[in-house]
Amino acid sequence: MTTTAPGTAGPATAPATRRRSWPALTGAALALVLALLAGVWVGALPLPPGAVVVTLLDRLVAPFGGSVPGGLEGTRAAVLLELRLPRVLLASLVGAGLAVSGAAYQGVFRNPLADPYLLGAAAGAGLGATVVIAWSPVQSVGPIGIVPLAAFVGALVGVGCAIALGTVAGGSHTPTLLLAGVAVAAFLAAGQTLVQQANTDDLRQIYGWLLGQLGNSQWSDVVLVLPYLVVSGTVLLLCGRALDVLAVGDDEASSLGVHPGRLRLVVILAASLATAAAVAVSGLIGFVGLVVPHIVRRLVGGSHARVLPMSLLVGGAFLVLADLVARVVLSPAELPIGVVTAFIGAPFFAGLLWAGARRR
Amino acid sequence: MSAGGPTSPGGARVEVVGLSAGYGRTPVLDSVRLTVEPGGWLAVIGPNGSGKSTLLRSVLGFHPHEGQVRVDGVPTSGMRRRERARSMAYAPQAPVLPDGVLTRDYVTLGRTPHRALLAAPRAVDREVVADVMDRLELGALAERRLSTLSGGEQQRAVLARALAQQPRVLFLDEPTAALDLGHAQQVLDLVDLLRRQDGLTVVSTLHDLTLAGQYADRLALLSDGRVVAEGTPADVLTAQALSTHYGARAQVVHGPSGPAVLPVRSAVP
Numbered sequence: 001m002t003t004t005a006p007g008t009a010g011p012a013t014a015p016a017t018r019r020r021s022w023p024a025l026t027g028a029a030l031a032l033v034l035a036l037l038a039g040v041w042v043g044a045l046p047l048p049p050g051a052v053v054v055t056l057l058d059r060l061v062a063p064f065g066g067s068v069p070g071g072l073e074g075t076r077a078a079v080l081l082e083l084r085l086p087r088v089l090l091a092s093l094v095g096a097g098l099a100v101s102g103a104a105y106q107g108v109f110r111n112p113l114a115d116p117y118l119l120g121a122a123a124g125a126g127l128g129a130t131v132v133i134a135w136s137p138v139q140s141v142g143p144i145g146i147v148p149l150a151a152f153v154g155a156l157v158g159v160g161c162a163i164a165l166g167t168v169a170g171g172s173h174t175p176t177l178l179l180a181g182v183a184v185a186a187f188l189a190a191g192q193t194l195v196q197q198a199n200t201d202d203l204r205q206i207y208g209w210l211l212g213q214l215g216n217s218q219w220s221d222v223v224l225v226l227p228y229l230v231v232s233g234t235v236l237l238l239c240g241r242a243l244d245v246l247a248v249g250d251d252e253a254s255s256l257g258v259h260p261g262r263l264r265l266v267v268i269l270a271a272s273l274a275t276a277a278a279v280a281v282s283g284l285i286g287f288v289g290l291v292v293p294h295i296v297r298r299l300v301g302g303s304h305a306r307v308l309p310m311s312l313l314v315g316g317a318f319l320v321l322a323d324l325v326a327r328v329v330l331s332p333a334e335l336p337i338g339v340v341t342a343f344i345g346a347p348f349f350a351g352l353l354w355a356g357a358r359r360r
Numbered sequence: 361m362s363a364g365g366p367t368s369p370g371g372a373r374v375e376v377v378g379l380s381a382g383y384g385r386t387p388v389l390d391s392v393r394l395t396v397e398p399g400g401w402l403a404v405i406g407p408n409g410s411g412k413s414t415l416l417r418s419v420l421g422f423h424p425h426e427g428q429v430r431v432d433g434v435p436t437s438g439m440r441r442r443e444r445a446r447s448m449a450y451a452p453q454a455p456v457l458p459d460g461v462l463t464r465d466y467v468t469l470g471r472t473p474h475r476a477l478l479a480a481p482r483a484v485d486r487e488v489v490a491d492v493m494d495r496l497e498l499g500a501l502a503e504r505r506l507s508t509l510s511g512g513e514q515q516r517a518v519l520a521r522a523l524a525q526q527p528r529v530l531f532l533d534e535p536t537a538a539l540d541l542g543h544a545q546q547v548l549d550l551v552d553l554l555r556r557q558d559g560l561t562v563v564s565t566l567h568d569l570t571l572a573g574q575y576a577d578r579l580a581l582l583s584d585g586r587v588v589a590e591g592t593p594a595d596v597l598t599a600q601a602l603s604t605h606y607g608a609r610a611q612v613v614h615g616p617s618g619p620a621v622l623p624v625r626s627a628v629p
Contacts, residue, residue, distance in 0.1 A: 247458035257445030257473035302460030
């Protein structure tokens with residue numbers, strides 16, 4: 001984190017640099033690239049950094065008929081291209097998706113405790129995954145694994161139920177929607193526990209999924225989530241300025257020409273789609289969606305036009321590094337990545353809170 | 361500080377006809393009829409729960425209602441939301457001041473109806489914002505976080521945000537609710553100055569009757585959701601009306617700048 005200096009000055013001395021988002025964005029993009037490179041360099045089989053870069057360049061120019069000599073050969077090339085690269089890319093996509101969704105949820109609910117799992121996405125995905133792990137006779141539908149598919153559908157069903165219930169009960173009133181989310185999540189989580197306890201043989205696999213994992217990442221997973229994340233991410237980034245307007249309250253947003261209900265629905269749908277896609281391929285990875293937006297706010301201030309793109313980049317870098325730690329610490333065994341995100345994220349966040357309190 | 365500068369498109373005439381509204385099955389407003397001339401200042405007064413805020417929120421279209429609101433003869437129900445936002449600005453009683461937002465960024469939100477929602481502020485937006493902030497003496501606070509401003513400064517920032525919309529009618533819901541007397545007078549003096557310089561039409565609720573009597577040129581007394589008296593402050597603020605509609609014992613003192621209401625204690629037994 002080399003970008004802490006400009007954004008963290010006290011309120012009275014807040015410099016004009018705070019208003020420029022390019023330095024922070026460039027820094028975050030650089031951090032993401034470095035994290036991605038570190039992610040492919042480090043592992044049970046260390047790969048020489050130079051040769052890794054050459055190999056990647058070679059593959060990049062190959063479609064255009066070019067070639068760069070001196071890359072990795074044989075097993076090492078396979079480890080890089082078939083194991084590490086898809087895993088690292090998937091980690092960055094999942095982290096980016098969860099973080100930008102978390103920032104968006106916190107924005108629409110004007111609630112700093114909101115995270116992407118708030119409206120039942122996690123509970124729905126958990127129920128879906130548990131049901132198919134326990135009972136499904138097939139392992140996949142076409143090229144798509146049955147567990148990601150069920151988790152994706154479950155997450156969308158969970159959020160859909162919460163939105164439907166919240167709308168019926170309270171229109172576009174956000175506290176009602178939050179409570180609807182709590183009710184739906186509790187119900188689905190209870191259902192998940194029920195199915196899980198009835199099928200104790202599958203406990204290990206179910207827990208493995210619930211804790212979040214990127215260990216079996218394949219290119220097909222990357223291809224699976226990419227379209228959803230691109231669409232959702234684009235929509236959310238475009239909504240940044242509108243979310244800044246929504247932040248002043250529904251009445252005032254209306255008086256400024258914005259439709260609060262409509263905007264909220266668009267943002268929630270986009271964020272939920274990103275969350276469902278992320279959850280489908282990685283399970284329930286906690287903390288990223290909650291904490292990354294807060295870290296970002298401390299760097300660039302409260303404007304969503306800046307927080308959303310920064311969350312995307314920082315979230316991606318954060319999860320790649322967390323996955324790296326998960327692979328390395330107990331090598332050759334792996335920690336569940338959800339454990340790592342909380343283990344690194346919580347103290348880091350506590351430190352930020354502490355530093356913030358001392359500044360005031 | 362020139363009249364007719366970039367922030368002053370001039371005031372509009374506001375007509376409210378047969379406006380009724382409620383919460384669920386509870387009626388709150390009953391066929392309210394009001395007219396505000398261009399450049400006028402109408403203060404809606406009335407006891408707690410008489411429907412003042414609901415009236416303002418209905419006129420602005422935030423609250424479902426029956427009846428019609430016209431701005432310069434054009435019904436607002438037919439306007440698009442952005443169009444409406446270019447003619448009517450609103451400062452609520454308890455504005456939400458988002459965390460960590462700088463004063464200038466907050467005031468810039470007022471430019472939202474004038475540009476595409478996805479677009480960055482343009483040069484003209486920055487110009488209007490700078491001009492408004494100068495007029496409201498917020499220039500030195502531009503880079504400060506809103507949450508670090510004092511109550512009076514925050515109220516000025518909210519006012520600046522509304523004025524950056526370049527509205528033709530300014531709606532203020534209890535603009536002085538959170539302010540002490542001196543700051544209340546400063547804010548109302550400022551509103552009056554803007555009104556005189558730009559010809560802006562002002563519609564406000566005010567629970568402080570003396571301030572209402574001193575600043576507004578017309579008063580509408582709302583009681584149980586009906587307008588029971590409308591006219592000049594001297595016409596509306598009478599000891600009889602205060603006794604009937606507020607259940608208050610008060611004396612009305614007529615000074616050079618308008619009537620003042622003096623509460624009177626009942627005889628000590």
